Amino acid sequence: MRLKNYLLIVLFIIFLCVLLSGCTSDQNPGKGTLNLTSKPPGAEVYLDNQFRGSTPSTITDLNPGMHNVELRLKGYQGWSTDIAVSPGTYQFNALLTPVTQQTAPSGAISQYTPVPPSQNGVTIQANRESMIIGDSISFSGTSAPGSYVLVTLFGPGYYAKGVLLDQPKTNSVGSWSYTWNPGYKLQSGSYNMVVDNPDKTYSGRVEFSVIGGGEVTIIANRPFASIGDTITFSGRCTSGAKTVVLRLMGPDRFSSGVEIGSPSVTADKTWSYVYTFDTSMPAGYYTMNVNDVPRTATSNVPFSLGSSPGS
Numbered sequence: 001m002r003l004k005n006y007l008l009i010v011l012f013i014i015f016l017c018v019l020l021s022g023c024t025s026d027q028n029p030g031k032g033t034l035n036l037t038s039k040p041p042g043a044e045v046y047l048d049n050q051f052r053g054s055t056p057s058t059i060t061d062l063n064p065g066m067h068n069v070e071l072r073l074k075g076y077q078g079w080s081t082d083i084a085v086s087p088g089t090y091q092f093n094a095l096l097t098p099v100t101q102q103t104a105p106s107g108a109i110s111q112y113t114p115v116p117p118s119q120n121g122v123t124i125q126a127n128r129e130s131m132i133i134g135d136s137i138s139f140s141g142t143s144a145p146g147s148y149v150l151v152t153l154f155g156p157g158y159y160a161k162g163v164l165l166d167q168p169k170t171n172s173v174g175s176w177s178y179t180w181n182p183g184y185k186l187q188s189g190s191y192n193m194v195v196d197n198p199d200k201t202y203s204g205r206v207e208f209s210v211i212g213g214g215e216v217t218i219i220a221n222r223p224f225a226s227i228g229d230t231i232t233f234s235g236r237c238t239s240g241a242k243t244v245v246l247r248l249m250g251p252d253r254f255s256s257g258v259e260i261g262s263p264s265v266t267a268d269k270t271w272s273y274v275y276t277f278d279t280s281m282p283a284g285y286y287t288m289n290v291n292d293v294p295r296t297a298t299s300n301v302p303f304s305l306g307s308s309p310g311s
Contacts, residue, residue, distance in 0.1 A: 032062040032085035036069065038094040043073035049181040055094075070166075075099055078166050099150070099164060121202035122149060124195040132296055133188065133212035136181040141204065143197055145174040150198065153180070155191035155210070162194070188213050188240025214238030216297040218290045224304040227279050231303065233288055234272035237265045241292035244271050250286035250305070257289065265292075277305055 036045055038055040045052045045059075048068055052059055055071065062085050069092070071079040076096040083090065124141040131137045143149045148169045154162045168176045180193075188210050196203040217235040225231050237244055243264050247257045263273045275288075283306025291298040 030064070030087055031060065032064060032087060033089040034059040034062065034069065034083070034085075035089065035091045036071070036094075037092070038071055038073070038079070038096055040073070040076075040096065043071040043076070043079070043094070043096060046070040046072065049179075051183055051185065071096065072163070072165065074161075074163055076164070078164065080166075122195050122197050122204045124193065124204045124206050126193065126206045126208050128208065130209040130211055130294070132294060133186050133210060134184050136179055137208060138177065138179045139193055139195075139206065140175065140177040141195055142174045143170050143176060143195075143202075145170055145172055148198060149176055150196040150200070151178050152194045152196070153191060154194060155187070156189040157187040159191065186210060186213070188238075209240060209242070211240045211292065211294060212296040214240060214292075214297060216241075216244055216290055216292050216299050218288060218299045218301045220288065220301050220303050222303070225277055226306060227277055227281065227283075230274055230276045232272060232274050233290075233301070234270065235290060235299070236269050237271060237292050237297070238269055239292045239297050241265060241294070241296070243293045244290050245293060246273055246275075247289045247291075248275075248286060249289060249300075251282045251284040254281075254286065262293070281305060 034047075034057075036055050036057045036059070041055050043055045045055060045057045046069070047059060049070075064086050065084070067083050067085050069081055069083055071094050073096055076098055079094040079096055081092070083092075122141065122143045124139055127138040127140075139151065141149070148167045150164060151166045151168065152162045152164050153159050165180060166178050168178045170176045190207060190209050192205050192207050194203060194205045214237070216237045216239060218233055219235060221232040221234075233246065235244075243262050245259060246261045246263070247259050248254055249257050260275060261273050263271045265271050283304075285302065285304050287300050287302050289298065289300040
């Protein structure tokens, strides 16, 4: 009986060790974990400029080293800190500070109103006029030395009413800079980056476009043509681009493609182009390619010149 009890105890200990081993096998002792909360909750969490959800939030499997954590909530000043992560769990609670806003007159529409240039004590410029979804864009300017500016973005979708992105500090000569890296969760279209001084008595803005996340299409009004005839090519472009480029592929000198035009995209996101076939063009089968500018979407349509298909 004692031997039987002893064996049962041994088996129980072995089972317990296996169970505990299974429970801990999923843990990675070489990684760090961040538990993030904010008051008020619901702030967007950006880890190293990448969106990671909203507070309260737990971020696991962090590689050891320096990481930047930023919280953004509309109507509140941005919160940011650099964290030296090592294996273990870190708890952060951010008390967000409301942004002081000017009271609009009764019945007024709450939106950005530019300050006349002659009164403008804040400047802003962008390092490019357009960006492709997934890229970043940098802004810089001037304001009062040793202070800071409020950088707010207006645009389609989430940014329709304006979102405060950051509060970059100005250096001793009044210069400031900010790089926006929104990732891929972004709509194409026109945006305005607005900069204000802390009490919003001066402001400036710069417009830029975001391209991508859409498609470009093309159709021909006829499948074949003769020398001297015309074909109308048309389509839609929903990538946010302002122009498209047409390139003709075919026999002889067209084998590598020849750019023939760059029609503009209209407000209803359509485009069209009429092409006349001159007498120097060889008969045969052709393809008209179209892409937006910059090249984020492409399409094509085939047709024949000099004879109908199958002849």
